[in-house]
Amino acid sequence: DGGITQSPKYLFRKEGQNVTLSCEQNLNHDAMYWYRQDPGQGLRLIYYSQIVNDFQKGDIAEGYSVSREKKESFPLTVTSAQKNPTAFYLCASSMNGGTGSYGYTFGSGTRLTVV
Amino acid sequence: SQQGEEDPQALSIQEGENATMNCSYKTSINNLQWYRQNSGRGLVHLILIRSNEREKHSGRLRVTLDTSKKSSSLLITASRAADTASYFCATDVSPGRRALTFGSGTRLQVQP
Numbered sequence: 593d594g595g596i597t598q599s600p601k602y603l604f605r606k607e608g609q610n611v612t613l614s615c616e617q618n619l620n621h622d623a624m625y626w627y628r629q630d631p632g633q634g635l636r637l638i639y640y641s642q643i644v645n646d647f648q649k650g651d652i653a654e655g656y657s658v659s660r661e662k663k664e665s666f667p668l669t670v671t672s673a674q675k676n677p678t679a680f681y682l683c684a685s686s687m688n689g690g691t692g693s694y695g696y697t698f699g700s701g702t703r704l705t706v707v
Numbered sequence: 708s709q710q711g712e713e714d715p716q717a718l719s720i721q722e723g724e725n726a727t728m729n730c731s732y733k734t735s736i737n738n739l740q741w742y743r744q745n746s747g748r749g750l751v752h753l754i755l756i757r758s759n760e761r762e763k764h765s766g767r768l769r770v771t772l773d774t775s776k777k778s779s780s781l782l783i784t785a786s787r788a789a790d791t792a793s794y795f796c797a798t799d800v801s802p803g804r805r806a807l808t809f810g811s812g813t814r815l816q817v818q819p
Binding site: 598623625627633634635636637640642648650680682684694695696697698699700701703 | 740742747748749750751752755795797805806807808809810811812
């Protein structure tokens with residue numbers, strides 16, 4: 593079955609530690625996205641990528657980094673520079689080069705907690 | 708920036724009733740989309756309405772779009788307990804920004 597997989601489902605980060613969230617899709621979608629969701633809030637855009645080896649900053653990119661070396665994969669690293677990383681992280685993908693004309697497919701999310 | 712703002716923030720109704728959620732946005736759009744999120748899960752795409760469309764239906768869902776007022780509404784008819792979820796609108800303003808901007812969501816509770 594085609595879909596988008598995020599792992600791990602739960603992740604705990606110590607102060608000063610970098611962690612990487614995985615996002616893999618087998619939908620042959622060109623574009624991929626990372627959003628952050630805080631409790632009771634909407635989604636805020638962190639980074640997005642329309643094609644391999646290219647990505648753009650979203651509204652809250654500070655303290656995060658991404659790579660897009662393969663079409664199927666768009667990992668997100670939460671660095672120690674991100675002072676308040678506790679949140680629910682959602683990865684999504686879409687066809688049509690990122691215009692959103694066909695809607696997004698979302699993964700099931702990673703819940704990151706700082707301990 | 709939050710392009711879309713949903714209203715109300717929370718809504719509680721009885722099974723069988725209709726639920727209406729509204730979304731307002733600030734800039735011109737290519738299309739507006741509605742998504743559903745069950746607690747602790749990813750979002751699911753429900754329906755997309757383009758800027759040149761005024762109304763669209765999908766099963767028990769009805770979406771309207773008024774570009775002059777920069778607003779949209781989502782109507783769920785004959786609601787069921789399984790419709791309990793958060794509903795988000797999202798706007799596409801590409802090519803200027805080639806990613807959707809999501810609103811703050813409406814939490815819908817359908818009482819059995």
